[in-house]
Amino acid sequence: MPVEEFVAGWISGALGLVLGHPFDTVKVRLQTQTTYRGIIDCMVKIYRHESLLGFFKGMSFPIASIAVVNSVLFGVYSNTLLLLTATSHQERWAQPPSYMHIFLAGCTGGFLQAYCLAPFDLIKVRLQNQTEPVAQPGSPPPQYQGPVHCAASIFREEGYRGLFRGAWALMLRDTPTMGIYFITYEGLCHQYTPEGQNPSSATVLVAGGFAGIASWVAATPLDVIKSRMQMDGLRRRVYQGVLDCMVSSVRQEGLGVFFRGVTINSARAFPVNAVTFLSYEYLLRWWG
Numbered sequence: 001m002p003v004e005e006f007v008a009g010w011i012s013g014a015l016g017l018v019l020g021h022p023f024d025t026v027k028v029r030l031q032t033q034t035t036y037r038g039i040i041d042c043m044v045k046i047y048r049h050e051s052l053l054g055f056f057k058g059m060s061f062p063i064a065s066i067a068v069v070n071s072v073l074f075g076v077y078s079n080t081l082l083l084l085t086a087t088s089h090q091e092r093w094a095q096p097p098s099y100m101h102i103f104l105a106g107c108t109g110g111f112l113q114a115y116c117l118a119p120f121d122l123i124k125v126r127l128q129n130q131t132e133p134v135a136q137p138g139s140p141p142p143q144y145q146g147p148v149h150c151a152a153s154i155f156r157e158e159g160y161r162g163l164f165r166g167a168w169a170l171m172l173r174d175t176p177t178m179g180i181y182f183i184t185y186e187g188l189c190h191q192y193t194p195e196g197q198n199p200s201s202a203t204v205l206v207a208g209g210f211a212g213i214a215s216w217v218a219a220t221p222l223d224v225i226k227s228r229m230q231m232d233g234l235r236r237r238v239y240q241g242v243l244d245c246m247v248s249s250v251r252q253e254g255l256g257v258f259f260r261g262v263t264i265n266s267a268r269a270f271p272v273n274a275v276t277f278l279s280y281e282y283l284l285r286w287w288g
């Protein structure tokens with residue numbers, strides 16, 4: 001099993017994550033809180049009330065977890081393709097796998113990474129939703145004082161299963177959309193690369209960016225539900241499950257609720273995934 005794919009997945013994911021985290025904070029707030037009038041209003045309020053640091057709330061855990069999460073996604077994707085098609089990453093441009101195989105490998109990677117991601121994503125969302133300014137002397141401390149405190153409090157108050165709150169919605173979100181992610185990336189690369197050659201940096205950047213946008217547009221409805229399920233249980237339980245969360249969200253806010261955060265998700269997805277795929281491809285070429 002080639003381990004370079006796992007390491008390349010980790011490094012490239014970390015680069016993309018730092019770039020995209022401020023957008024992610026705005027998205028999570030828009031999806032779970034009703035106090036903001038839109039992206040700009042949310043950004044201005046975060047900056048005024050919480051300073052620039054407010055945009056980076058909840059980032060330390062994802063940075064620590066990206067090693068596991070992204071290496072599982074890229075490593076499982078690549079190794080599943082190797083199993084299905086018997087072609088390694090280096091041979092893949094000369095002998096392209098079928099779209100069905102790419103989709104299946106993407107779904108497998110997405111499914112397994114969702115399981116690893118669930119507790120880390122929960123803690124990120126809970127921390128991002130704390131609106132108190134970071135470390136202001138004299139003011140009451142926020143409910144969670146950091147990622148470890150947050151994890152320990154969830155474990156104490158909601159038990160082990162509490163750490164996996166929203167995990168079903170996360171799996172439903174990530175399994176098909178990671179198939180879409182890799183199909184878009186590989187499809188665009190092949191479209192714009194002469195037979196048998198490696199794709200150029202510009203092609204990788206554009207294909208990676210559009211793969212991010214396509215997958216996030218498809219993922220946004222379940223992303224909204226996932227974030228709501230993760231915030232549920234903080235004070236009292238509102239939703240009985242994923243379906244109940246969908247139905248009551250639509251009843252209260254209309255069908256538009258499924259597209260909350262889609263603009264900021266797409267704006268974030270392009271640079272994040274362009275950088276992720278470019279660094280991934282270069283690291284593998286460098287080691288290959």
Ligand SMILES: CN(C)C(=N)NCCC[C@H](N)C(=O)O
Nearest residue numbers: 174177181215216219269272
């Ligand atoms: C849920 N969906 C659609 C995805 N996770 N798509 C793949 C993008 C992964 C990248 N780390 C990012 O955060 O954009």
